[in-house]
Amino acid sequence: MFAGLAALLALVIVVQFFLAASGAFDTAPKDESFQIHRSLGYVILLFAAVLTIVAALTRMPGRLIGMTGLVAGLVVVQVLIREFATALGDTGGTSTTAGQLIFGLHAVNGLIILAVAGRVAQRARALSRSALAHRRAGTGDDARVSGQAAGPAQPAS
C-alpha cells in the first residue's frame, strides 16, 4: 500500500509542475491562473504528512519515514518562499528584485521535492518487491519468518 501511495505522491508532484507551467503562461490574473496550483500544493502537503504517518504505522525503515517527512517539510518551505517573496514586494503588484530572487527558489525547491519524492517511491517499490519475493521464496524455517509474523502491518501491498 505504501509503495502505491508513494508513487501517487510523486505523480501528483509532476502534475503540480505542469500546473505551475500552465499557470505561468495563462493570460488570466495571477491569483486565478495559479489557483489550482495553490490548492494542489496544500493537497500535496497534507498527502505527504499523512504518508509519513502511514509509513510510521506500517513500520517502514526509519530512513524512508524520514524522507517522506522531508517531502512534507520541503512543501512547507515552498509555501513560505511564496509568502516571503510576496511580502517583500507588496506595492502595486510589482514585485521587488529581492522578492523575485527569493521566488526563484520556489522552482529549485520544487525540483528537490520531486527528487526526494521520487526516491521515496523508488525505495518503497524496491522494499515491497523484495518483501513480496521474500514471502514467495519463504520456506517456513527462515529465521525472518518469526519477525514477519510479529509485524502486523506489512509494507508489501
Next chain:
Amino acid sequence: MTTGQLIIADHVVALLSVAVWFAAGATAAARRARLALGLLAAAVLVTLARAATVVMLAGRGWWFVQEKVLLGLPMLGAAGLAAVLIAGPRLLSARRSARAGISAGRAPGGGIPASSAVLLLTAGYAALAGLVVTFLVGYPLSWSTALIACSLVGAGALLTARVVAAPADTTAGATDADDTTGDAGSAPTQAPHVGPGLSRRRFISLAGGGAVVAGTGTTGVGLLFMPAESAATGGGPGRSSSSGPVVSVTDLRGAGAPAPGGTRRQYELTAQTATVRLPSGRELDAWTYNGQVPGPAITAVEGDLVEVTLSNTDIDDGVTLHWHGYDLACGEDGVPGLTQDVVAPGEEFVYRFRADQVGTYWYHTHQVSHRGVRRGLYGTLVVTPRGQQVDDADAQQLDLTLPVHTFDGTVVLADQDGRTDHTAAAGTKVRLRLINTDSDPHRFALAGTPFRVTAVDGRDLHQPGEVSDTGLRLPAGGRYDLVFVMPDIPVALVLDNDHAGGLRLHPDDGPAGAKPAVGDTFGWPELDLLRYGTPAAVPFDAASRADRHFTMVLDRGVAMVDGRPAYAHTVNGLGHPSIPDQVVAEGDLVRFTVVNRGLDTHPWHLHGHPVLILSRNGTPSSGSPLWMDTFDVRPGEVWEVAFKANNPGIWMNHCHNLPHAHQGMMLQLRYDGVTTPFHGSHTAHATGTARGRSHDQ
C-alpha cells in the same frame, strides 16, 4: 527593525529550530553520535535565539506572541529540556565509547539508546507544532488549540517510540539491498530479533500514553464545537432587550430634495458586459456600468441631490452601487443582503442622497466585489464645494479625476492604458484626484513640481505643507488630492515607477515629446501622513474616553468562511460570517485597535463613517487631523483609530483587499435597535433581527 521584519525573523528562526531538532533526532536515529551531539548543541542555540525573537516581538504587543508564549515555547522548552537532560548525556557517552570502540574495532555510535532519538524528535514535533499553531490558528489561542497541539505532539512521540523501539526487521533485507550508503535508520545488525515486539511494560506505557493523547485530543476537538459569541459589545452595554424603537435599514434612506440652491442630478447606470477597447488597442472583456470603464463620472456640487437609477442587463452575479467613503444613510449603502437586495438582471434600484460631503470618492459594486470590481464595475464620484467656481473664475484650472485600475496586469489610469498627456498653461491651478480602485496599494510620484496633498479620502487636511521628491503610497480604495500650480516645465505623475506610463502635463501646446526631468522616483522617501500638515481642533482624541473599544487582530488561519473550512484571512482567528458583530449605540465614541499579525497588507475600510487616526505603532498622529475611510495596516502594524457613532445602520467593516474580504476578512458593525429585512442576496424574507449572512462581499 520593524515589527513586520521581526515577525519574518521569528518565523525563520522557528523554522530553523524545527529543522535542527529534526536533524538531531534523525542523526541520533541513524546512530551518528558525534553529528547528533553537534546538532543538539545547535538546536539549543536556535531555541534560545527563538526565545529572544519572541521576547523582542512581545515588546511590540501581546497579540504578536500570545500563542508562542503560552503554548509554542513552553512545549518546545519542555521537550527540548528533556532531550538535553536525558539524550544529551547518552549521546556524550555514546560518542566516548565510540571513540574507545574505534580502537577496539567496534562500529561507531552503536551505543545510542533509541529513546534519545525519540526525545530529540519529540522536541522537533513540539517546535513544529508551535509553528503550525502560529500559521494555522494564531491569535487568540484557545484551549482547544492548545489541547490538540499537545495531543498531536504526544501522538508523534508515541508513534516514534513504537517505530524506533521495534525496527521493522522484516524489511531489513530490502533496506540492506537498497541502501547504498549503509546508514539506514533500521540497521539490520542492530536488532535482528525483536521477537513478539513489545514487552508488556512497554505496551502498557504506550497504551496509557495513547489513552492520554487521545483524551486530550478529543477534549480539544470537542471544545471546537462550543457555541461562539455572535456579537461583541466592546465594553459597552449589549443590545437593549425591549426599550427603544426598532428601525429597519429600509427606513434609513437619503434626503428627497436638494439643499436650497442645489439641483437634482439624475444618472442612469446600466450594468452590462462589454468589450472595451483601450487606447493601446487592447480589448477587455469587462463588466461595466453603461458599457464604459470606468463607469460614468458622477459629479455634483455641494448640496445637490444625486439620484442614480441602477439597472442590470446581463451581470449574472447581480450588482449594487456602494458609495465608497460617502457617509450616506445606511439604506443607500449598496450592500446586497444587508441594505438592499442584489440587483439581478432585469431589475433596478434607485439610490438617492444629498451631496453634503465635498471631495473625491468612488462607487463600485458590492456584490461578489472581488470579481465585479476587478472586472470593471466601478466609477468616480466627485463633489465640489458650492461657490468655488465663482471665487476662482478668473484663474485657469485643471481638475483631473484619475482612478487607477489594473485589468489583468494592464494598469489603466482614468480610461487610458499607456501614458496620458495633458496641456496646462504655466500658472494653471492643477488638482489631481488619485483614486486607487485596485486591491493592492499603488505608489505615486509627482516629478517636476512641488505639491500639496490637500485631501485624503475626500477630507481636507489642515495646512498641508509643500513637498517634493516624495513618494505617495495610496492604499487600496483610498484617495489623495494633489494640488500644485503648473510650472513652466513639464510635470510627470509616475505610477509604480513605470516611467513609460502615468500622466504628463505640458506647459504649452508645443511638442508633446518634451521630456520632464523625471529622476529616480523609486528612491524617494514615502510621505508619512501621520506627520503631515499641522494639528487642529478635533472633536475627540486619543485621551478621550471611548464608550466602546474593539480590537481586531488580522491574520491568516484555518477558519470557516461561508460555511466552508478555508485557509482564510481572519479577524481574531475567525472568518466571515462567524466574526461577532460589533454592537454600538448612537452617540458612542468608538475606538478600534487594528493589529496586523500577518504578512499581507490589509486596507481597513469601515462603511458609513470616517475614522480619525490616533496613532500607528504607538506613535501618535502629530500632523493634521487625519480622517480616513480606508487605512493600510501593513504587516506588524498596530493602528488606533476612533469615530463617533452618528450614522445609524448596519455597516460592513472589512478589508478592502477584496479577495481578502472574500476569504473571510469582513464583519458587521451594527447599531443597537437597527434591523435588516434582507437575508442575503436571494431571499427577502423578513424576521426580527435577521442577519444578512449569505451576502457576498
